[in-house]
Amino acid sequence: TSRFGDIAHGPSVEVFELVAKFNEDTHPSKVNLSVGAYRTNEAKPWVLPVVRKVEASMAADETLTKEYLPITGMPQFCEAATSLVLGADNPAIAEKRAGGVQGIDATGCLWLAMKFLRELCGANTILASNPSWGNHLLMFRQLKYEDVREYRYWDASSKGLDLTGMLEDLKTAPDGSVVVLHACAHNPTGVDPTHEQWGQICDVMKAKKHYPLLDCAYQGFASGDLAMDAWAVRFFASQGLEIFAAQSFAKNFGLYNERVGNLTIVTATPDALERVKSQIKMIIRGMYSNPPAHGARIVNTTLRDPALFAEWQGCIKTMADRVLMMRAGLRKRLENLGTPGTWNHITDQIGMFSYTGLNPTQVAYLVKEYHVYVMKSGRINMCGLTTGNIDYVAKGIYDAII
Numbered sequence: 001t002s003r004f005g006d007i008a009h010g011p012s013v014e015v016f017e018l019v020a021k022f023n024e025d026t027h028p029s030k031v032n033l034s035v036g037a038y039r040t041n042e043a044k045p046w047v048l049p050v051v052r053k054v055e056a057s058m059a060a061d062e063t064l065t066k067e068y069l070p071i072t073g074m075p076q077f078c079e080a081a082t083s084l085v086l087g088a089d090n091p092a093i094a095e096k097r098a099g100g101v102q103g104i105d106a107t108g109c110l111w112l113a114m115k116f117l118r119e120l121c122g123a124n125t126i127l128a129s130n131p132s133w134g135n136h137l138l139m140f141r142q143l144k145y146e147d148v149r150e151y152r153y154w155d156a157s158s159k160g161l162d163l164t165g166m167l168e169d170l171k172t173a174p175d176g177s178v179v180v181l182h183a184c185a186h187n188p189t190g191v192d193p194t195h196e197q198w199g200q201i202c203d204v205m206k207a208k209k210h211y212p213l214l215d216c217a218y219q220g221f222a223s224g225d226l227a228m229d230a231w232a233v234r235f236f237a238s239q240g241l242e243i244f245a246a247q248s249f250a251k252n253f254g255l256y257n258e259r260v261g262n263l264t265i266v267t268a269t270p271d272a273l274e275r276v277k278s279q280i281k282m283i284i285r286g287m288y289s290n291p292p293a294h295g296a297r298i299v300n301t302t303l304r305d306p307a308l309f310a311e312w313q314g315c316i317k318t319m320a321d322r323v324l325m326m327r328a329g330l331r332k333r334l335e336n337l338g339t340p341g342t343w344n345h346i347t348d349q350i351g352m353f354s355y356t357g358l359n360p361t362q363v364a365y366l367v368k369e370y371h372v373y374v375m376k377s378g379r380i381n382m383c384g385l386t387t388g389n390i391d392y393v394a395k396g397i398y399d400a401i402i
């Protein structure tokens with residue numbers, strides 16, 4: 001007998017479970033619309049050519065060693081990543097009150113910020129959008145926030161943003177709550193506030209002294225334009241708020257398993273920035289000591305070399321444009337089939353995901369009858385669509401609904 005024999009099994013994680021089922025499925029027309037990763041029009045993962053190129057030069061560079069990085073990561077990378085999200089000419093950078101700490105991708109950066117706010121700032125209420133990326137709530141609980149809340153976000157009737165509900169929920173939360181906001185390309189809904197709406201959100205955040213924690217997983221991937229996708233982060237910083245922004249390089253560099261992220265921090269004073277960083281450094285030291293270097297080197301080299309940077313922007317555009325094309329194509333097909341309901345939300349939504357409005361029964365039908373793998377919430381990854389399977393998927397959705 002084991003002393004762990006009575007431990008309850010942890011729940012499975014839906015998206016990983018769906019991928020496993022998809023891999024086991026032998027149906028020739030199967031389609032995976034679940035996991036949040038880019039696919040080419042051949043439904044294959046894509047290592048960006050610019051990444052291959054930088055990796056080849058790294059492999060040949062004998063000056064690169066496997067020595068430990070500093071606890072807070074590679075300083076040049078953190079600097080370049082901070083400039084990328086805030087804009088190199090952001091006054092907060094010149095004023096030395098903006099900086100970064102390397103983290104284990106956006107997930108790890110979110111964790112660092114949440115832990116810091118919980119343990120060193122006494123924050124005890126934390127909010128995520130309803131719905132949100134599932135990992136947010138898991139982290140809130142693991143970090144022992146006692147008051148875990150959701151703010152209204154998705155309006156099922158308009159298939160858009162419930163701004164009134166969102167503002168109300170932010171207002172009724174206790175002052176000084178931590179609020180996780182999706183900087184762009186909201187996961188899972190694909191619905192982002194307009195600039196004007198961000199203004200209203202920011203006003204409430206400020207009045208309530210909430211801590212903004214911006215989850216920035218899709219810069220460049222959403223619209224194809226790095227500045228446009230960073231707009232909300234830059235706006236918050238420009239309004240005099242002290243912010244955390246968890247940056248991912250998983251999607252925009254296709255570096256999913258390298259786990260390279262940067263926690264951008266903007267404070268009111270340079271002194272506060274150093275204090276915050278010094279405490280986050282202790283959190284890292286106690287948890288994993290220091291981060292890996294490979295992905296950070298790739299990103300840093302690319303961001304600092306104008307030719308490589310231009311090449312990378314081309315790759316981002318390729319990915320974003322393919323998603324836009326699939327959105328337009330799916331909407332057109334659903335409309336041409338006369339699928340009940342309205343389908344403008346498919347092209348109105350932005351980023352990798354679309355919240356289709358399919359209910360769990362319809363999703364189950366799609367999986368069973370069409371071998372099209374979709375999350376129970378009806379979220380689909382647009383990247384799973386290709387010119388080869390889009391007619392088939394549209395027909396499946398039509399059949400599931402009628």
Ligand code: PMP
Binds near residue numbers: 133248
């Ligand atoms: N936040 C959001 C909103 C996401 O969609 C994702 C990826 N699915 C992440 C964070 C985490 O990404 P990573 O840790 O791979 O950077």
